[in-house]
Amino acid sequence: xxxxxxxxxxxxxxxxxxxxxxxxxxxxxxxxxxxxxxxxxxxxxxxxxxxxxxxxxxxxxxxxxxxxxxxxxxxxxxxxxxxxxxxxxxxxxxxxxxxxxxxxxxxxxxxxxxxxxxxxxxxxxxxxxxxxxxxxxxxxxxxxxxxxxxxxxxxxxxxxxxxxxxxxxxxxxxxxxxxxxxxxxxxxxxxxxxxxxxxxxxxxxxxxxxxxxxxxxxxxxxxxxxxxxxxxxxxxxxxxxxxxxxxxxxxxxxxxxxxxxxxxxxxxxxxxxxxxxxxxxxxxxxxxxxxxxxxxxxxxxxxxxxxxxxxxxxxxxxxxxxxxxxxxxxxxxxxxxxxxxxxxxxxxxxxxxxxxxxxxxxxxxxxxxxxxxxxxxxxxxxxxxxxxxxxxxxxxxxxxxxxxxxxxxxxxxxxxxxxxxxxxxxxxxxxxxxxxxxxxxxxxxxxxxxxxxxxxxxxxxxxxxxxxxxxxxxxxxxxxxxxxxxxxxxxxxxxxxxxxxxxxxxxxxxxxxxxxxxxxxxxxxxxxxxxxxxxxxxxxxxxxxxxxxxxxxxxxxxxxxxxxxxxxxxxxxxxxxxxxxxxxxxxxxxxxxxxxxxxxxxxxxxxxxxxxxxxxxxxxxxxxxxxxxxxxxxxxxxxxxxxxxxxxxx
Numbered sequence: 001x002x003x004x005x006x007x008x009x010x011x012x013x014x015x016x017x018x019x020x021x022x023x024x025x026x027x028x029x030x031x032x033x034x035x036x037x038x039x040x041x042x043x044x045x046x047x048x049x050x051x052x053x054x055x056x057x058x059x060x061x062x063x064x065x066x067x068x069x070x071x072x073x074x075x076x077x078x079x080x081x082x083x084x085x086x087x088x089x090x091x092x093x094x095x096x097x098x099x100x101x102x103x104x105x106x107x108x109x110x111x112x113x114x115x116x117x118x119x120x121x122x123x124x125x126x127x128x129x130x131x132x133x134x135x136x137x138x139x140x141x142x143x144x145x146x147x148x149x150x151x152x153x154x155x156x157x158x159x160x161x162x163x164x165x166x167x168x169x170x171x172x173x174x175x176x177x178x179x180x181x182x183x184x185x186x187x188x189x190x191x192x193x194x195x196x197x198x199x200x201x202x203x204x205x206x207x208x209x210x211x212x213x214x215x216x217x218x219x220x221x222x223x224x225x226x227x228x229x230x231x232x233x234x235x236x237x238x239x240x241x242x243x244x245x246x247x248x249x250x251x252x253x254x255x256x257x258x259x260x261x262x263x264x265x266x267x268x269x270x271x272x273x274x275x276x277x278x279x280x281x282x283x284x285x286x287x288x289x290x291x292x293x294x295x296x297x298x299x300x301x302x303x304x305x306x307x308x309x310x311x312x313x314x315x316x317x318x319x320x321x322x323x324x325x326x327x328x329x330x331x332x333x334x335x336x337x338x339x340x341x342x343x344x345x346x347x348x349x350x351x352x353x354x355x356x357x358x359x360x361x362x363x364x365x366x367x368x369x370x371x372x373x374x375x376x377x378x379x380x381x382x383x384x385x386x387x388x389x390x391x392x393x394x395x396x397x398x399x400x401x402x403x404x405x406x407x408x409x410x411x412x413x414x415x416x417x418x419x420x421x422x423x424x425x426x427x428x429x430x431x432x433x434x435x436x437x438x439x440x441x442x443x444x445x446x447x448x449x450x451x452x453x454x455x456x457x458x459x460x461x462x463x464x465x466x467x468x469x470x471x472x473x474x475x476x477x478x479x480x481x482x483x484x485x486x487x488x489x490x491x492x493x494x495x496x497x498x499x500x501x502x503x504x505x506x507x508x509x510x511x512x513x514x515x516x517x518x519x520x521x522x523x524x525x526x527x528x529x530x531x532x533x534x535x536x537x538x539x540x541x542x543x544x545x546x547x548x549x550x551x552x553x554x555x556x557x558x559x560x561x562x563x564x565x566x567x568x569x570x571x572x573x574x575x576x577x578x579x580x581x582x583x584x585x586x587x588x589x590x591x592x593x594x595x596x597x598x599x600x601x602x603x604x605x606x607x608x609x610x611x612x613x614x615x616x617x618x619x620x621x622x623x624x625x626x627x628x629x630x631x632x633x634x635x636x637x638x639x640x641x642x643x644x645x646x647x648x649x650x
Contacts, residue, residue: 020074026124027082027100031268033120033127035059035106037074042108042118045152046127046268051208052154053268055233059118060108060148061131061261065139068108068115069148075107075114083121085283090296091447091454091491091531093578095561097279099123105132121263121284125274128216128263128284135257143254147225149264150236151213153188153203157233160184160202160485160570163192164226167244167412172375174411176244177439178458181474182481184571191230196238198458199442200489201227202275202570209270214489216281216445217262219288220422222253224413224441225262237264240413246373249416262444265489272484276565276576281489282448291451293432298362298403299454299531299559302326302333307462307495307536309505314343319352325539327359329554333403335364335534338378346396353400362403364436364534367393369410369420376409384424394431404434404454404532406493413441425450436493436532443490455491455530462496462536465512466503472512476520476591476643477571483527484570491530497521497553498536499545507540516589516643517621518549523645525556526578526587533558548625552615552647557581564605567598573640577605588638589645595619596640602648603634610650617644 019038025031035044042059045052060069085099101123107114117132133142162182165175178198185204200214213235218224228238242251255261263285267278305313305322313319319336326334334356340349349365356363371382383393384407397405407424410417421437428435429452438457446453460478464471486492499521503512525535541550557580566586568574573596575588584605590596606612610630617623621644628636638646 022074022078022104022106024102024104024120024122026122027102028124031122031124031127033122035074035118035120037072037108040071040073041069042072042074044129046266048209048268048270053205053209053211054266055152055154057150057152057234058148058236061116061133061144062146062148063133063142063144065136065142066110066115068110071110072108073110075109077107079105085123087448089282089448090559091299092279092282093277093529093560093563094279095559097283099279099283101283123280123283125267125269126278126280126283127266128280130217130263131261133255133257133259133261140257141254142257143250143252144261145252146239147237150234151227151266153211153233153235154205155233156206157188158204159186159188160204161186161192161197162485164195164198165193166195167241168246168374172377172409173246174374174376174409174439176413177411178441179439179460181460182485182571184481188233189230191228195241196226196228198226200485201235202485209268210272210275212267212275212278212488214265214281215262216265216489217285217449218418218444219449220415220419221255221259222262222418223251223415224418224444226413245412245414245417248373249412249414251414253415271565272568273565275488276483277563278488281445285445285449287451288449289426289429289451292429295434295452298332298434300332301329301556301558302331302335302364302532302534303329303537304335304337304495304534306337307466307498308500308503308538310466311339313505314339316344316348316352319344320355321539323352323356323359323361325542326361328542329537331361333362333364333532333534335366335406337366337406338368338408340365341380350400353402357401362401364404364406365397365402366406366408369407374409374411385420387423387427390424391427394427394433397433398431402433404436406436406438408438410437410440422450425453428452434532438493442486447491454532455493457493459486459492459494461494462498465498465514467512469512472515475514475516476589479520479524479527479589480568480571480574480591483574483576484568487529492528493530493532493534494528495534496528496536497525499541499549499553500536500538507538507544517617517623517645518546519615519617519623519647520589520643520645522549522552522556522615522647523587523589525553526585526647527574527576527589529560531559546623548615549623566600575600583650586648587645588640590640590642593642595642598638598640600636600638601634602630602636606630606634606650608632608634612648612650615647617641617646
């Protein structure tokens, strides 16, 4: 017996010593992915400028036709190629993308059969990979029971994560809805509230830089995933909790064979610039269908009454007043929120649509996603989950000229739910409707995959400031998180930029009070990216808000040609620039107790002698507009007090 154990040990060492290794470099050579089959297990690691950013991390899957996490060897038929990534997409952070990538497909063999490939797509600061799974004889489908896919952070890493909530919790049992607060500068080895973390997930690699982990390319052929912690520095892919969606649908995805999983994405950088500026969620996906019309003409600003005035505002007269306000602002659309079906009614809604059209304003209509997977009482209910009722409703919307829909309370990442998202989008496209989702998951490349997809909430958005003073007090803190994490991977429907001092119809003391400045509101309109923005402005702002603030909000773009990160730290402060039609907008906000004083290099954005407008705050958060001349050195000192901001543009 002793000799047998010794032989097994020697064999094990021999296999490990004889491991095969494949290295994949980025086009600039600074990033490297190292893939091995050491000890019969597939793994990868990532370095940048020879510094470790992702330590040796497992690859592989368990399916109902085989466990493909051990006994693996790397095949010899590795395919290397190069990709030119060039496309135009006006509804993301950068309208024209031109990147290069090295692509490598690595086969893994078990028992003499190619069970799966791992396809790596490597750009200068980005890695995406997915599995291609193959049939076993006549077996042409399988269930993926688990993924070994992991992400091992180097020692000393800290975390910037959003814990996933337990299913069927919260308001009307609508969770998980990606609406939980972030924990910043946390330690590794935790698992949120026991349910892991929602994507995207940000890590600080000691003093070496940053790592952003997410996924993209999720459609009806797979579930969406979360990141599970609790095992030291190793985080792994986790499938949805079986109790999500009121227990309906499987939490383990079923796929046809051959089949592909979604892409897992990793962005690394020595600074936060590659994190903020990444386009990897869109680089590796393709459009799934043709748009039925030119949706780019529908992008733009809008308003909605609920954020300030609540359910009571859902009546014909108030919605008509908001249509007039929208027209006065030169905005495109008004969002008619929940309860319109009972408090306005379908017939009067048609009257509103005709009135809005005469004022050159379009309408979005709110819908509850469901009838059977949560208890949310707001209507219209039971319209979006059934193909017959949904298409009938959309046909009516097309007839009366509705521009888009906001579908709320989805609350699951199961494959069944991904199919619901896709079905709603596909049907909406047939009837020329843009789609916004709330109470929902993050988008995963959807701006490119689904041409009529506009945005998702998937964040603690503006509605929470209507609900509680605590959310108002944390507004600046949260605004200094989202550009680094949530908004890096997809459009974010926040519904903010409030200019009311109070969240009530009279704009008088009572209820929640905004603590941020008016300039902060302008800055967040630039910081938060979505091609459709329904701002939390109110008709009274035409009289009680500063003229310079309203003039800015009348003209702020919602589509951008380029983005540049300038400075900041998650939860503390953020300064970034966006470009629209050749004009740069530099904006920043501060959440720290102390005033931030920054020396900005403006040479990328303005020429010497340019006259630019500067919206800024004094120490008491009193905002003003001034004109300044760009100096020969093309630098400028700016001071941003707590809860304040600044915007600079020509």
